[in-house]
Amino acid sequence: MDQTSPLVAPSPSPAVDFQQPLPSPPFLGQSVIPLVNKLQDIFAQLGSASTIDLPQVAVVGSQSSGKSSVLEALVGRDFLPRGSDICTRRPLVLQLVQTSRRPDDSAELSEWGEFLHLPGRRFTDFSTIRKEIQTETDRDLGVNKGISEKQIRLKIFSPNVLNITLVDLPGITKVPVGDQPTDIEARVRTMILSYIKHDTCIILAVSPANADLANSDALQMARIADPDGSRTIGVITKLDIMDRGTDARNFLLGNIIPLRLGYVGVVNRSQEDILVNKSIADALAFEDQFFRSRPVYHSLSDRCGIPQLAKKLNQILVQHIRAILPDLKTRINAQMITLQKELSSYGELTDSKSGQGALLLNIITRYSQGFSSIVDGKCDEMSTTELSGGARIHYIFQAIFVKSLEEVDPCDDLTDEGIRTAVQNATGPKNVLFVPEVPFQVLVRRQIARLLDPSLQCARFIYDELVKISHRCETHELQRFPVLRRRIEEVVANFLREGLAPAETMIGHLIEMEMDYINTSHPAFIGGSKAVEVALQQQRGSITSSSMKPKDLEAGSDKLPEKPSKARAILARNNTPGLATEQSVRPTIVHQEKTGSSGMPLSGSWGISSIFGGAESHANGKEHSVGRMYNEPTQAIEPKFGSIQLREPPTVLRATDAQTEQETVEIAVTRLLLKSYYDIVRKNVQDLVPKAIMHFLVNHSKRELHNVFIGKLYRENLFEEMLQEREEIAAKRKRCKEILRVLQQAAWELDIFFQSLGGP
Numbered sequence: 050m051d052q053t054s055p056l057v058a059p060s061p062s063p064a065v066d067f068q069q070p071l072p073s074p075p076f077l078g079q080s081v082i083p084l085v086n087k088l089q090d091i092f093a094q095l096g097s098a099s100t101i102d103l104p105q106v107a108v109v110g111s112q113s114s115g116k117s118s119v120l121e122a123l124v125g126r127d128f129l130p131r132g133s134d135i136c137t138r139r140p141l142v143l144q145l146v147q148t149s150r151r152p153d154d155s156a157e158l159s160e161w162g163e164f165l166h167l168p169g170r171r172f173t174d175f176s177t178i179r180k181e182i183q184t185e186t187d188r189d190l191g192v193n194k195g196i197s198e199k200q201i202r203l204k205i206f207s208p209n210v211l212n213i214t215l216v217d218l219p220g221i222t223k224v225p226v227g228d229q230p231t232d233i234e235a236r237v238r239t240m241i242l243s244y245i246k247h248d249t250c251i252i253l254a255v256s257p258a259n260a261d262l263a264n265s266d267a268l269q270m271a272r273i274a275d276p277d278g279s280r281t282i283g284v285i286t287k288l289d290i291m292d293r294g295t296d297a298r299n300f301l302l303g304n305i306i307p308l309r310l311g312y313v314g315v316v317n318r319s320q321e322d323i324l325v326n327k328s329i330a331d332a333l334a335f336e337d338q339f340f341r342s343r344p345v346y347h348s349l350s351d352r353c354g355i356p357q358l359a360k361k362l363n364q365i366l367v368q369h370i371r372a373i374l375p376d377l378k379t380r381i382n383a384q385m386i387t388l389q390k391e392l393s394s395y396g397e398l399t400d401s402k403s404g405q406g407a408l409l410l411n412i413i414t415r416y417s418q419g420f421s422s423i424v425d426g427k428c429d430e431m432s433t434t435e436l437s438g439g440a441r442i443h444y445i446f447q448a449i450f451v452k453s454l455e456e457v458d459p460c461d462d463l464t465d466e467g468i469r470t471a472v473q474n475a476t477g478p479k480n481v482l483f484v485p486e487v488p489f490q491v492l493v494r495r496q497i498a499r500l501l502d503p504s505l506q507c508a509r510f511i512y513d514e515l516v517k518i519s520h521r522c523e524t525h526e527l528q529r530f531p532v533l534r535r536r537i538e539e540v541v542a543n544f545l546r547e548g549l550a551p552a553e554t555m556i557g558h559l560i561e562m563e564m565d566y567i568n569t570s571h572p573a574f575i576g577g578s579k580a581v582e583v584a585l586q587q588q589r590g591s592i593t594s595s596s597m598k599p600k601d602l603e604a605g606s607d608k609l610p611e612k613p614s615k616a617r618a619i620l621a622r623n624n625t626p627g628l629a630t631e632q633s634v635r636p637t638i639v640h641q642e643k644t645g646s647s648g649m650p651l652s653g654s655w656g657i658s659s660i661f662g663g664a665e666s667h668a669n670g671k672e673h674s675v676g677r678m679y680n681e682p683t684q685a686i687e688p689k690f691g692s693i694q695l696r697e698p699p700t701v702l703r704a705t706d707a708q709t710e711q712e713t714v715e716i717a718v719t720r721l722l723l724k725s726y727y728d729i730v731r732k733n734v735q736d737l738v739p740k741a742i743m744h745f746l747v748n749h750s751k752r753e754l755h756n757v758f759i760g761k762l763y764r765e766n767l768f769e770e771m772l773q774e775r776e777e778i779a780a781k782r783k784r785c786k787e788i789l790r791v792l793q794q795a796a797w798e799l800d801i802f803f804q805s806l807g808g809p
């Protein structure tokens with residue numbers, strides 16, 4: 050009969066001494082290895098990380114029940130220490146690794162073992178593997194029966210094995226021998242459980258038929274780890290040495306202890322067989338003969354013999370493979386979608402001029418559309434974590450530019466003294482008759498000028514945003530063409546820069562316009578009259594609340610008019626402002642003309658015709674009281690005295706003379722006017738600067754970008770140069786296509802494979 054080794058395929062070349070010729074019929078390798086190989090091929094195409102995780106197989110049972118023998122028979126190689134004097138004292142984790150075989154490889158070269166504790170050393174003679182297992186066990190535990198949970202890891206490389214891990218565990222022992230601890234049984238049980246508790250572990254529960262099967266330690270342990278018996282196969286060994294007249298039929302039928310996956314009875318090599326070096330092939334032949342010669346087992350042929358055990362395992366593995374296939378198919382599909390996307394991002398190659406032109410046009414059109422979309426907020430890849438594109442532009446306008454201008458106080462850099470100095474300077478060499486309009490104009494222009502810098506800065510910010518947006522427009526496809534990409538970057542950079550200049554010029558004009566004509570007729574402007582009125586109210590309020598005597602207050606209140614005309618009269622200047630030098634204060638000569646109790650003139654006008662309105666102020670201007678000039682009266686008053694020596698005027702003169710009440714009002718009025726007018730200008734600037742930037746820079750870029758691209762890039766003689774593809778892109782496209790083809794093939798094969806396994 051044909052002898053089989055269930056977990057390995059027939060060795061294709063003459064065997065070395067440990068190898069046996071292992072011809073076919075129904076053994077596990079025949080059906081599972083081709084399936085797995087097929088899948089491995091498919092996996093290999095999917096990338097090296099992919100692999101089939103087959104379940105682990107662990108043998109459990111009491112000591113000397115035949116665990117190592119079963120495992121060895123399944124693997125089909127003589128390499129495990131067996132025997133009545135030798136027991137498994139450390140878990141042996143045996144990884145079978147399928148290797149590809151080159152036709153010229155000899156069996157010796159194509160199959161070997163490697164220990165983790167002896168890296169790089171190949172054991173091609175399997176009998177030396179057995180010795181090394183024993184030596185390593187003794188090295189760690191000594192020769193005195195001690196048991197350890199420290200693994201021995203052995204890999205068997207062969208083209209004829211499944212990628213599967215088998216675990217040979219120490220047997221359950223009741224009575225401590227040698228230097229074994231008293232709790233040896235508990236320790237071994239815990240160790241065994243740690244392996245077989247995992248759902249991916251198939252348990253081979255080995256029970257010797259010559260012992261009390263109903264009290265099998267193996268079945269007891271398996272039931273703890275796998276209560277519903279979905280991954281436990283009962284293996285009954287030593288059927289050949291059962292008491293005469295007894296058989297394991299009832300057990301094999303599951304009549305004593307039922308098991309979902311059932312039982313398999315086996316006959317391994319006896320101690321005597323080991324001593325005479327009986328080969329696995331001979332052992333399998335003997336086993337076969339045994340079952341043939343026992344009529345009691347004839348009707349149980351599907352559960353008798355190592356090949357049947359292998360077949361059972363095979364079925365479990367196939368089921369496992371079938372269970373993982375849908376997931377594999379999903380992974381392949383997902384990978385195909387990703388690759389399709391990647392491939393389309395590389396685009397197609399074209400040699401014709403018209404094709405190149407269409408491609409170029411397509412790229413620049415998509416770039417321009419992308420630019421507009423991002424600005425308009427219609428971009429597909431809309432962020433939900435931060436503002437982007439047009440929203441950032443809006444933020445810069447409103448939350449940065451407008452808000453910053455809002456916070457500016459036009460008078461924050463103007464001291465009272467500064468205003469007084471400006472007022473006095475504006476009168477020039479003449480005596481001051483009225484508070485002139487000039488200081489207001491000068492001061493307000495100065496404040497308006499301050500709006501230029503933030504406005505230009507705002508334009509710069511928006512320019513930066515557009516540059517950022519342009520970077521986001523770079524399509525994946527553009528990365529194929531480094532020359533075109535560079536040219537597009539250049540064109541966009543120049544174009545945006547060129548768009549910034551007119552926006553800046555316009556902003557400059559806007560501010561200049563505001564400075565050039567102070568429109569005091571603006572309906573929102575407070576106007577002089579109202580300003581004076583408010584200023585007087587303010588002053589009255591402060592006088593009332595400060596040191597003003599009740600009488601003064603009364604007189605003052607009489608003279609402080611509610612009506613604008615009276616307010617104007619009050620503000621007509623009749624005195625010269627005091628000029629303070631660095632060393633002294635020059636006495637002022639004041640011509641007191643009908644002043645009120647507060648020392649203010651009671652007639653005259655503010656004198657700012659445009660602020661008060663032309664006609665009125667002209668009329669009032671004629672009624673102004675005139676203050677005397679400093680130099681005019683000196684001679685007339687004291688002509689008879691000897692010459693008087695004037696002291697030299699100091700180099701720097703400052704208006705630090707004590708501030709009169711009138712000056713206080715003047716300053717307050719100036720502030721009110723400044724604030725009111727500045728507000729008008731600020732609103733204009735807040736409104737017009739964003740408009741100018743949008744018009745000249747943002748919208749202009751959106752409108753014209755495509756045309757600029759066409760003008761600068763769409764030249765037939767440049768097609769070739771600009772559409773030069775990066776070499777790596779060509780390589781990537783090629784690879785992408787190849788993988789895609791392989792995946793499509795794999796998916797197709799998988800479907801057929803799945804059908805053949807009886808999948809849906």
Ligand SMILES: Nc1nc2c(ncn2[C@@H]2O[C@H](COP(=O)(O)OP(=O)(O)OP(=O)(O)O)[C@@H](O)[C@H]2O)c(=O)[nH]1
Pocket residue numbers: 110111112113114115116117118119130131132133135136137138218219220221286287288289290315316317318319320321323
């Ligand atoms: N006659 C006969 N002897 C067997 C059979 N199976 C195993 N033996 C013998 O029983 C002894 C123990 O076999 P092992 O395979 O080492 O048993 P084990 O369960 O791995 O032993 P431990 O690792 O020490 O727990 C050896 O002498 C085997 O030759 C069998 O089916 N029939």
